[in-house]
Amino acid sequence: MIAFVSAFFGVSGRGTGPALAQRRSSGLNGVRSKRNSVVPARMTTDIKTDVPDVLKSILARKEEEVAKLKAEVEAAGPDHPIAKRLAGENEVSGVFYSALKRPNNTLTVIAEIKRKSPSKGHIAYIKDPALLSRTYWEAGASCISVLTDYEGFGGTLDDLREVVSEQNSYKDEYPPPCPVLRKDFTIDEIQIAEAAVAGASAVLLIVSALGEKRTKELLDACNRIGVLCCLLSDGCIQATCTL
Helix, strand or coil, X not given: CCEXXXXXXXXXXXXXXXXXXXXXXCCECCEEEHHHEEECCCCCCCCHHHCCHHHHHHHHHHHHHHHHHHXXXXXXXXXXXXXXXXXXXXXXXXXXXXXXXXXXXXXEEEEEECCEECCCEECCCCCCHHHHHHHHHHHCCCEEEEECCHHHHCCCHHHHHHHHHHHHCCCCCCCCCCCEEEXXXXXXXXXXXXXXXXXXXXXXXXXXXXXXXXXXXXHHHHHHHCCEEEEECCCHHHXXXXX
């Protein structure tokens, strides 16, 4: 099993470095749910009401964004790419999970594209996410995480599309392209479908923000939509309850 250790979003001042995955981490093996959903080994109990005020405000903003997206997709009708993705059964690609596999005692790096965070402020000036993704690929990164929340983190879905397009251009080269994770505050399955249409191989779910029931629902949505799920959790108890 691969233990997935995610970079924290930075809403409470914790680490901002790239996410790392190890085959074994501090004696704790990662847990993988059905169809290759990757769960972190380093994970408090699941209480949605205990989320920080900054996170609460972000989640409220996400509800507004989701409502707007749903209205747009509904107005476009069943031929909208997101509507089609939601309507069908899609096989989960194993490319992201496979990219995390490394021999024992080696690290797998998920390199991150993040301009800022609510707690740290400005982090990096990133004019060309695609070019940065090439640098990560050349340096040996296995996967790339792209922040797509604009107000809090300075990222957009266009950043993700550009990175996916850049990485896909290396499909006949070695090393192979880096699979891309959409790192955002996912609260609804339509965001998962949106990520899939944009080319993401995986999405992030924050267990403490969603609660146990909603996390399970979105895990099922990931399996149906065909996107691998990475869980960000604060404790082994929480992960066990969720799975």
